Amino acid sequence: MDNRVLSLLGCRLPIVQGGLAYVGNGVLAGAISRAGGFGQVGSAGRTPEQMLDEIEKAAKEAAGAPFGVNLPLSEHSDREAYVEVILSNAQRLRAVSLSAGNPRPYIDRLKRAGLTVIALVSTPLQAQKAEAAGADLLVAEGYEAGGHNGPGEWTTMALIPAVARAVQVPILAAGGIATGDGIVAAFALGASGVQMGTRFVATKECEAHENYKAELMRRSADDTRIIERSRGRVTRVLQSAHVDDILELEKRNPSESEVYALVRGEKNRVAAIGGTLEEGYVNCGQGVSLIHDAPSVDELFQRLTGEMREATRRIRSLDTLLH
Ligand SMILES: Cc1cc2nc3c(=O)[nH]c(=O)nc-3n(C[C@H](O)[C@H](O)[C@H](O)COP(=O)(O)O)c2cc1C
Structure with missing residues (x-):
């Protein structure tokens, strides 16, 4: 290896x-x-x-x-x-x-x-x-x-x-x-x-607000959105009322400062740390579909290594096809 x-x-x-x-x-x-x-x-x-x-x-x-x-x-x-x-x-x-x-x-x-x-x-x-x-x-x-x-x-x-x-x-x-x-x-x-x-x-162990973690457990890749395309950036976040407002604004050829007012860091903080998800945005990848709990880091590592072992076993069977 x-x-x-x-x-x-x-x-x-x-x-x-x-x-x-x-x-x-x-x-x-x-x-x-x-x-x-x-x-x-x-x-x-x-x-x-x-x-x-x-x-x-x-x-x-x-x-x-x-x-x-x-x-x-x-x-x-x-x-x-x-x-x-x-x-x-x-x-x-x-x-x-x-x-x-x-x-x-x-x-x-x-x-x-x-x-x-x-x-x-x-x-x-x-x-x-x-x-x-x-x-x-x-x-x-x-x-x-x-x-x-x-x-x-x-x-x-x-x-x-x-x-x-x-x-x-x-x-x-x-x-x-x-x-x-x-x-x-x-x-x-x-x-x-x-x-x-x-x-x-x-x-x-993550200091994200419990509401953020709960949304990650509840939602799927269908709920992620790309914001900031109007300013040449690509940012994957979780849908919220505020994110819908950003996307509406971005359709209307807005100025940089209009978009910035909605995507500035404070709007991330109120949602991710403050827990008011509908009033801001949180970053979130498509892997959200695979998240159903918020374990301790130790528990998560045990699970990940178990899944790695299992996937490695599955892949080994490919060998038989190739001989
Ligand atoms: C909540 C959140 C905040 C992030 N902030 C940063 C950051 O400050 N700097 C950075 O380089 N990447 C940042 N990323 C990207 C991650 O470091 C990582 O590369 C990415 O999440 C991997 O994709 P995944 O979300 O599908 O696991 C962030 C991602 C998330 C989900």
């Missing part, structure tokens, strides 16, 4: 928690790392000081297991302040994932501090550019994913084998993966691990 992901991240299982705006708290990241995966503290929706607080909580919860942070570049106008906090805490972190922007200007600095650099990509061309810029590991994320997706709208099924053929660095598959069979499928497509987001929101 290709275990470059395990050696780059220092974890036991190649299951990574993606950055989760507003709901990527330190206890969640630490619990995922302690369970054998790789957790990442989210910085979107947090000040640099709040990010540091969550890094401290993650370190405590992880009990020595390595974890990282996510830096979505376009989300922070003051991104240097975040980079400074990351660099001055480099000893406590194993990796930084760079998303939503060009990672090139940051990669060397972060690597010189001893950090593994993960770059998020959504096309094979972006993957080649991120590899050339020095990224150690790529997350190739398909259009099924919750949150911001690439404008090319490549689906995970088409994207992973294409990226695997385009680069030498190891790849984590993301987008629509919420079960152990999804993880095994990612390996079959050429990935060396996975990054999951939506599934980890519905866990005991």
